[in-house]
Amino acid sequence: MAMSREKRKLDHIRLALSSPPGGGSDFDDLQFVHRSLPETNLEDCCLNTQIGGLALxxxxxxxxxxxxxxAAKEINQRLAEAARETGVALAVGSQRAAxxxxxxxxxxRIVRKVNPHGIIIANLGAGASVDDAQRAIEMVEANLLQLHLNVPQELVMPEGDRxxxxxxxxxxxxVERVSTPVIVKEVGFGMxxxxxxxxxxxxxxIVDVGGRGGTNFVTIENRRRGKGEYEYLTDWxxxxxxxxxxxxxxxxxDLISSGGIRHPLDMAKSLALGAKAVGVAGPILRILTxxxxxxxxxxxxxWHEQLRTIMTxxxxxxxxGLTSVPLVVTGKTKQWCEARGIDIRGLAHGR
Ligand SMILES: Cc1cc2nc3c(=O)[nH]c(=O)nc-3n(C[C@H](O)[C@H](O)[C@H](O)COP(=O)(O)O)c2cc1C
Structure with missing residues (x-):
């Protein structure tokens, strides 16, 4: 069991790296309205934010x-170095194995050793007990805990939960009993x-929407199965x-945006839609490798510099302030919003 869990972790890294980068996160259906007189200075643009009362x-x-x-320890060590040098928060993968x-x-624990003063986020599956959740937090002296939801992945995984x-x-x-704020996150199927x-x-x-369009765990588990039986669920x-x-x-x-974030324009659109933070996983692993x-x-x-550029x-x-910037929704995303009664007319006027 332990060996197969370890092998699965390494399979996930290998398959995430060898799967084509996402492109279906629908950010291309959203467009900012260009303003010829923005009345802003780049050096005055500030990236400070907060989630769960924690300043970032x-x-x-x-x-x-x-x-x-x-191999995962080495990756975590290097991610923690990057997080420390750039001042960004870092979440570890599921701590169930430990x-x-x-x-x-x-x-x-290596991430806390490398980055003693940074913001570290612990991670477990959403069925975890209070006791396990608290142990995961203490293991990395976490500032926050993520509980992940991944039902499609479990169902496609032969050895997965049912x-x-x-x-x-x-x-x-x-949520009621652990010592840190809790983020509930999807892993790429959206909410x-x-x-x-x-x-x-x-x-x-605090909710991380973890949407479709980036790392795709149906594709990854399908490739691990070898037969690709569930290929039709790729766009689930x-x-x-x-x-x-x-x-x-x-x-x-507090909303967090993640899943298929390709560049700072996707980040800015996420923030305009009300996200307070933006998570990136697969693309960072690719750059690291x-x-x-x-x-x-x-x-x-x-990315930080480019985000300031877009804000300017x-x-x-x-x-x-990005939440008051007009954003026009078009294409299939507009059709979805109309069918679901989501007010996109207000968004187009910055409301
Ligand atoms: C190799 C790999 C392993 C992952 N393992 C976990 C995990 O253990 N727990 C979790 O909540 N999410 C895990 N994820 C999901 C990411 O946190 C993120 O939700 C998902 O990859 C979508 O973001 P992306 O498109 O930027 O990769 C993993 C992603 C990758 C690429």
């Missing part, structure tokens, strides 16, 4: 990927208004843009 110097963060194997086998604790009753109650218990209502109803106040779920739009009007929940830690540091630095262009100097 940048909305960009490195989303959950790995741990639980020697809860089962304490010898693997170091493969996660029992999903009681998950909401399990999440509620963790909808109904899910937000369920989560808000049990007291969840809501894209990241649609998932953010589904949250329109939702109050009292091809260009090393320095490449990741340079990429994140450049659209006439706002704060992350919060």
């Amino acid at each position: 110097s940048s909305p960009v963060f490195i989303n959950a990927m790995t741990g639980g194997a020697a 809860l089962i086998n304490p010898e693997l604790v170091d493969t996660y 029992h999903f009753k009681g998950m909401l109650a399990a999440i509620q218990a963790v 909808c208004r109904e899910t937000y209502t369920q989560l808000k109803g049990i007291g969840v106040s 779920g809501q894209s990241t843009a649609v998932s953010l739009l589904e949250a329109k009007g939702l109050t009292g929940v 091809q260009q090393g830690v320095q490449g990741v540091i340079e990429a994140i630095g450049s 262009l659209v006439g706002t100097e704060s992350v919060e």
Whole structure:
């Protein structure tokens, strides 16, 4: 069991790297309105934001990927170096492996060792007990805990879970009793208004929409199966843009955007749709593999500069201000919004 879990982690890394980068996150259906007189200065644009009352110097963060194997420890160490040098938050991959086998604790704890003062996010599946969740937090001295939802992945995975009753109650218990704020995140299948209502109803106040369009765990598990039986589920779920739009009007929940974020324009559109932070996983792993830690540091630095550029262009100097910038929704995403009764006319006027 332990070996197969370790092999699965390494398969995920290998298959994520060898799958084509996403492109179906629907951000191309969203367009900012160009303003010839923005009345902004680039040096006045500020990237400060906060999630769950925690101040972040940048909305960009490195989303959950790995741990639980020697190769994964090295990746975590290098991601933590990049996070430390750029001041971004970093989530570790699911810590289940280390809860089962304490010898693997170091493969996660390394991120705290490398980055003692940074924002670290712990990670477990959403069925976790309160006790396990608290142990995961303490393992990396986390500032936040992510609970991930990945039902399609489990179902396509031959050895995956088949029992999903009681998950909401399990999440509620963790949210009420652990020592940090909790983020409930999807892993790339997106969310909808109904899910937000369920989560808000049990007291969840931070949600990562984890939309479709980037790393695709149906594709990855299909390739692990070898037979590709579930290929028709490749497009399952809501894209990241649609998932953010589904949250329109939702109050009292800090939204995080992730899944198929390609560049700073996708980040800016996410923030305009109300996200307070933007997570990137697969693309950072790719940069790390091809260009090393320095490449990741340079990429994140450049994303920060480009985000400020876009803010200057659209006439706002704060992350919060982006939510008042007009954004026009077109194409299939517009059709989705019309069918679901989401007010895109207001968005086109910055409301
Ligand atoms: C190799 C790999 C491993 C991952 N493992 C986890 C995990 O253990 N827990 C989790 O919540 N998400 C995991 N994810 C999902 C990411 O956090 C993210 O939700 C997803 O990859 C979509 O973002 P992206 O398109 O930027 O990659 C993993 C992603 C990758 C690429």
